[in-house]
Amino acid sequence: MFRASPLRDLLALAAGLAAPCLAALALVPFRTGLSHTNAALVLVVVVVAVSALGSRTAGAVGALSAAACYDFFLTRPYGTFDITASADIETAVLLLAVGLIVSQLAARARRLEVFHVTDAEHLARIHRTAELAGSAHSVDTVVEHVCRELTGLLGLRACRFEYGTLLGRPPRLTEDGSVTVGRRSWDVDAVGWPDGEIELRAYCNGRYLGRFMLTPGPGPAASHEARLVAVTLADQTGSALAQAGPVGQG
Template sequence: MNLRSVIRAHRLATTVLAAGLPLAAAALLSLVRDTVGTPTVVLVLVACVVVAGATGLRSAGLAAAVSAAASFDFFLTQPYGSFAIHDAEDLEAAVLLLIIGGIVTETALWGLRQEAALARQSGYLGGVLATADTLARHHESAEDVTESVGRRITELLDLDSCRFVPGPPPNPGAPTFHHDGALVRDGYQLNIERDGLPVDAAMYLLVRSGSQVRGHFVVTAATHIARPSLEQRRVAALLADQVAGWLAGSGQHVTGRSVHGSPQ
């Protein structure tokens, strides 16, 4: 079984368990439904949805929300053991359970996405600081510096290869990364989020010190569709700027070296 199949199986199992949690809770609450008020029942079922939403799977959270509303209807509203609802307040509670469940799920997913974004930003900052530390070692050769930075750019942008070449790029119309993260080809900005990096051409990442282009990284992603975020592309440009500053300060010259990414 490959990794993708394992992930699918895990998501399916998590969604099934999430749907079963409110069902089990409602079944247990039905044993004491004469002594437990509707507000308490709703809070317990909402708590089940919160637990499901915390898994980070929208399917799990929504399945739990639907299950909570249906279980409340079946076990805890009259006529018991039926999905019919005769009391307007019970109908309102069931609908609110479904709505609250959906809101809780989306809120939990938003929080998880924010946490993941912060973790990525921390990782990017760590990479920039590590690169700055490498450039601060004056005993490093220019080849070692550009190879080290090329490796980080390869990982950051999910590339096949990254090679430093001295001087300006030979083809100004080729896809070129700008400092704002845009990738421009023949004067037109490409939609990386939608289409991914071009697989039919090498791309350039300029190593510029002021108005002087000291070199460029030739990057390729021909074997797969890579979709680095705007933030990742901006960090890559920042790494290239660090190389430019180091070359300007050290006065060293460098020949090209290729850095290859991990096999896809």
């Protein structure tokens, strides 16, 4: 899941508020000879730039700021929020509407770009594990590799693998990417990981072969997409265990 940092969000909001005003001020010396449509287009470009770097909220703030600054600096009577010409009123309203629309589209495009990069990283993890599972001479090599992948993927503090029988009833990361605690479903997206270790079982053709014990790190819980990738990595481990035959306890 894409998460912008608080500092970036704050800077984007500040830019959304200030950048359109600075652009409008820069146009003040030319406002008598510059058409209001062209001035509005300049401000729209500024709003798009803010939205591409920040969030939807920053884009919306930028659109509101652009409409207000256009009114204050570039329409008669200058230096007030009054507009006397109907054409100027229409331009201000259109500037606000277009600014809001393009800000949302720009923010969405930025978020989709991040998702695309994340998807590529997920596929790379799965591909690396599949290659190793097919070529490694020791199943322990695969297990250690998947532990490292899970640690990076899920933001874990620690990860270990248990062969053999199930002991206890720790929280469990299930095949559909959800988390259960006992018989109850745990809303990991809303409240984060449950306390303690979380098990992720490795199967092959429905046969249980071992489990990863995951210790979450201090950050936010991984996205549902990342948890599904973790389940896929555990399944690849299960396949490698099945091909290797019986293994000793570890």
